Amino acid sequence: MFGAARRIQAVMTTVAATGLLLAATVVQAEGTTPYPEQGDDRPGGLAMAVDIVLGRPLGLVGSVIGTAIFVAGLPFEVLSGDVAGPGKRLVVEPLEFTFTRPLGEFR
Secondary structure (H helix, E strand, O other): OHHHHHHHHHHHHHHHHHHHHHHHHHHHHOOOOOOHHHOOOOOOHHHHHHHHHHHHHHHHHHHHHHHHHHHHHHHHHHHHOOOHHHHHHHHHHHHHHHHOOOOOOOO
C-alpha cells in the first residue's frame, strides 16, 4: 500500500522538478536571439521547441476538429451554396498552420 504512494510521490516530485527547470530555462532564454549582432529575425530555439511540443500537435487537433465540423455542416453549406468559405476556414487554414508554415513562426 505504501509502495504505491511512494511511487506516486516520486513521480509527482519528478514532474514538479522538470516543470521548474523548464520554467527557469524559458525565463532565461526570453528575449535572446541566436544571432543578435546580425539583427536576425528568425525564430529562436525556444520558439521552435514550443512549436514542436505545443503548436504542431494543437494544430493537428484543430485540423481534425475543423474537418469534423465541416463535414457535419456540409449539407447546410451545399444548400446555401457556400462550400468554399467554410472549407477554407475550417479545413485548409488549420492544415496549412500545421504542415506548411516554417518551424517556430506562429503568423
